[in-house]
Amino acid sequence: MSDVVGYEVEGRIAVLTIDNPPVNALGLAVREGIVARMEQAAGDDAADAIVLIGAGRTFPAGADIREFDQPARDPHLVAVIDRLDGIEKPIVAAIHGTALGGGLELTLGCHFRVASPDARVGLPEINLGIFPGAAGTQRLPRVASLDHALELIVSGRPIGAARALEYGIVDTVVEGDLRAGAIAFAEKILADRMNRRISSEPRAGIGSEDEFADVIQKYRDLANQRFRGQESPHQAIESVIDGLRMPYEDAVAADRTRFEACKNSDQSKALRYAFFAEREAAKIPDIGKEVTPREIGSTAVIGAGTMGRGIAISLADSGLSVTVVEAGQEALDSGMAELEKLYDGMVARGRIDEATKKERLGRITGAVDYAATSDVDLVIEAAFEDLDVKKGIFAQLDQVAKPGAILATNTSYLDIDAIAAQTSRPEDVIGLHYFVPANVMRMLEVVRADKSAPDAVATGMALAKRTGKVGVLARVCHGFIANRSRAPLVREATFLVEEGAAPAQVDKVLTDLGMPLGPLAVSDMSGLDVSWRMRQSLAGERDPEARYMYLADRMCELGRFGIKAGQGWYAYEDGGRRPLPDGDVEAIAADVAREQGITRREISDEEIRARCLYGAINEGAKIVDEGIAARASDIDVMWLYGFGYPRWHGGIMFTADEIGLAEIYEQVKAFHGEHGKLWEPSPLLERLAAEGGGFTR
Numbered sequence: 001m002s003d004v005v006g007y008e009v010e011g012r013i014a015v016l017t018i019d020n021p022p023v024n025a026l027g028l029a030v031r032e033g034i035v036a037r038m039e040q041a042a043g044d045d046a047a048d049a050i051v052l053i054g055a056g057r058t059f060p061a062g063a064d065i066r067e068f069d070q071p072a073r074d075p076h077l078v079a080v081i082d083r084l085d086g087i088e089k090p091i092v093a094a095i096h097g098t099a100l101g102g103g104l105e106l107t108l109g110c111h112f113r114v115a116s117p118d119a120r121v122g123l124p125e126i127n128l129g130i131f132p133g134a135a136g137t138q139r140l141p142r143v144a145s146l147d148h149a150l151e152l153i154v155s156g157r158p159i160g161a162a163r164a165l166e167y168g169i170v171d172t173v174v175e176g177d178l179r180a181g182a183i184a185f186a187e188k189i190l191a192d193r194m195n196r197r198i199s200s201e202p203r204a205g206i207g208s209e210d211e212f213a214d215v216i217q218k219y220r221d222l223a224n225q226r227f228r229g230q231e232s233p234h235q236a237i238e239s240v241i242d243g244l245r246m247p248y249e250d251a252v253a254a255d256r257t258r259f260e261a262c263k264n265s266d267q268s269k270a271l272r273y274a275f276f277a278e279r280e281a282a283k284i285p286d287i288g289k290e291v292t293p294r295e296i297g298s299t300a301v302i303g304a305g306t307m308g309r310g311i312a313i314s315l316a317d318s319g320l321s322v323t324v325v326e327a328g329q330e331a332l333d334s335g336m337a338e339l340e341k342l343y344d345g346m347v348a349r350g351r352i353d354e355a356t357k358k359e360r361l362g363r364i365t366g367a368v369d370y371a372a373t374s375d376v377d378l379v380i381e382a383a384f385e386d387l388d389v390k391k392g393i394f395a396q397l398d399q400v401a402k403p404g405a406i407l408a409t410n411t412s413y414l415d416i417d418a419i420a421a422q423t424s425r426p427e428d429v430i431g432l433h434y435f436v437p438a439n440v441m442r443m444l445e446v447v448r449a450d451k452s453a454p455d456a457v458a459t460g461m462a463l464a465k466r467t468g469k470v471g472v473l474a475r476v477c478h479g480f481i482a483n484r485s486r487a488p489l490v491r492e493a494t495f496l497v498e499e500g501a502a503p504a505q506v507d508k509v510l511t512d513l514g515m516p517l518g519p520l521a522v523s524d525m526s527g528l529d530v531s532w533r534m535r536q537s538l539a540g541e542r543d544p545e546a547r548y549m550y551l552a553d554r555m556c557e558l559g560r561f562g563i564k565a566g567q568g569w570y571a572y573e574d575g576g577r578r579p580l581p582d583g584d585v586e587a588i589a590a591d592v593a594r595e596q597g598i599t600r601r602e603i604s605d606e607e608i609r610a611r612c613l614y615g616a617i618n619e620g621a622k623i624v625d626e627g628i629a630a631r632a633s634d635i636d637v638m639w640l641y642g643f644g645y646p647r648w649h650g651g652i653m654f655t656a657d658e659i660g661l662a663e664i665y666e667q668v669k670a671f672h673g674e675h676g677k678l679w680e681p682s683p684l685l686e687r688l689a690a691e692g693g694g695f696t697r
């Protein structure tokens with residue numbers, strides 16, 4: 001009998017417990033176990049009703065995604081669920097943790113559902129490029145309204161137990177011990193002689209496609225808006241519509257074909273890769289679970305500028321107390337006023353209410369003296385991006401911070417080893433590179449300096465999780481993983497404009513790949529002066545043999561800093577943010593090209609794509625080879641969360657593997673010959689291309 005599905009009888013109730021850690025995924029052994037134990041319960045004269053529950057932290061959180069790359073093996077989950085319809089004894093699903101995907105579908109096969117107050121249920125399949133393929137698109141609309149069913153199916157977002165009760169997805173919420181509550185509920189079903197509720201049966205009021213035209217359109221619009229470029233939300237809707245047109249069995253059969261097509265699509269493969277890449281990024285090869293992160297309760301942020309404010313909000317929103325330190329009272333007052341305005345904006349947009357604003361703002365206090373940081377567990381420096389400024393701050397922090405406090409710098413490219421060397425405790429120093437706006441962007445690049453202690457690094461990663469961010473670990477180098485791997489994309493974009501492409505042409509090629517904005521439009525938003533200052537500060541280290549970004553410098557010399565200046569790579573009218581093509585840019589580019597001896601020419605979209613993308617991939621390969629990233633997939637996670645790279649393409653390194661490394665290497669070599677030193681091929685790329693290998697597989 002099954003090892004992964006336990007069987008006990010309590011009173012007259014058989015309790016089946018799924019025990020397949022960590023998340024009770026519905027792999028083959030579990031599916032077989034459920035069938036076997038259900039048959040056992042059906043034939044057990046000592047049992048009149050059945051409770052199905054999960055051991056450990058959750059009810060099954062879905063099908064086993066790792067099985068998707070293998071041939072399907074019977075019993076298929078639909079068959080398991082359909083079998084429950086024929087069991088004459090009432091079955092109660094007892095839900096705790098997260099009943100997701102196939103887990104929720106399994107509960108829909110049960111005749112009743114009870115849940116813990118903190119349980120969550122949902123159908124997140126579209127995030128994996130598939131849709132609920134175990135009859136969820138047929139059964140949920142028969143249990144909840146079509147509107148609510150489509151909400152779960154198309155949004156992919158789980159809901160809490162209270163909402164599930166309101167939607168009719170669960171029959172009752174059990175306070176206290178769930179197992180005992182579910183058994184009591186089963187006994188009541190028996191006592192009240194309640195009929196089993198079978199969710200595959202036709203239900204009165206389900207209605208026709210025409211009757212639901214508005215609801216269906218609402219979710220088609222949502223799919224277009226939120227999942228631009230993705231196929232599976234649309235397939236999910238079609239599957240629900242099938243259920244309005246045909247009997248249950250026919251709709252399920254149609255689902256089967258549709259589901260297989262989705263599962264085998266490039267989009268689904270990339271999305272599944274992204275799911276595991278994200279989880280892999282949380283693992284640090286040489287820092288195991290035995291390393292305990294340090295306790296963080298109180299924090300301080302140095303600097304109340306844009307970054308400092310965003311970081312302070314992110315910390316306060318996660319329940320941490322924050323002391324914001326500024327150099328003088330005036331700067332502090334204006335920073336704190338801006339910070340409050342950010343919260344006001346959230347209230348105005350209905351994201352939080354006044355009381356929440358007050359509570360969160362109440363966790364943030366201001367100070368003008370570093371002494372205010374003497375008691376905190378974590379200090380994040382978010383001052384001006386200048387090595388000397390940061391060195392000075394760390395020397396001061398070293399004087400006041402308590403022993404064991406983590407001292408973090410929010411630099412995006414500076415040498416953290418040099419910053420740490422200003423302190424007597426470099427083991428406590430790490431980098432925490434936030435992305436703008438820091439309270440919104442989910443990416444957090446945690447940088448491990450040469451002397452960072454393992455528990456300091458683990459604390460940075462734990463902070464990411466606690467504040468709802470995705471932490472990815474990097475080693476120290478100029479720009480770390482994120483900015484270093486993206487720099488070639490921006491560099492090539494500006495070179496291409498110098499050589500004859502229009503900014504809008506360059507940006508369109510990248511948005512056609514699925515990026516939300518092109519690199520030049522992004523530069524206009526963040527300000528061209530930011531990287532100009534960086535280039536100036538690094539002027540002494542410039543390699544005279546490498547091509548230089550003269551055009552980007554010229555734009556800044558002309559005051560074309562981007563949106564804030566009303567002009568950059570594009571023109572902006574009347575203080576607006578809509579980028580408009582600007583003929584002046586072409587004239588400026590032509591001037592610079594002439595000075596540099598570059599003959600301007602027509603540039604193909606294909607060349608733009610290859611130069612921007614392959615430049616980043618080649619740099620990514622160097623980042624992996626040098627050990628700056630622990631693995632290629634970490635670079636992809638950064639691009640997904642930091643730069644809006646389309647998740648259904650996996651990330652730049654996954655894309656490289658899809659294209660084929662031999663092709664990329666040949667092209668990089670050709671660009672090296674044409675454009676010189678910056679295109680030096682990565683030795684890792686060269687090796688993998690020769691071996692027929694890949695970065696991510």
Ligand code: 3HC
Pocket residue numbers: 022023025061062063064065066077098100101102103105124125128131132133134136276279280
């Ligand atoms: N299949 C296989 N492994 C899974 C899994 C799944 N469905 N869900 C989680 N895991 C694994 C993770 O890879 C991770 O493994 P690791 O420890 O080796 O890295 C481990 O379980 C723990 O996962 P998390 O680190 O994500 O743990 P959290 O506590 O942060 O989150 C969770 C738990 C909310 C359940 C989250 O893991 C999650 O969202 N899982 C995916 C849920 C999902 O998409 N379900 C639908 C699957 S598709 C389906 O059911 C198709 C059906 O319609 C036919």
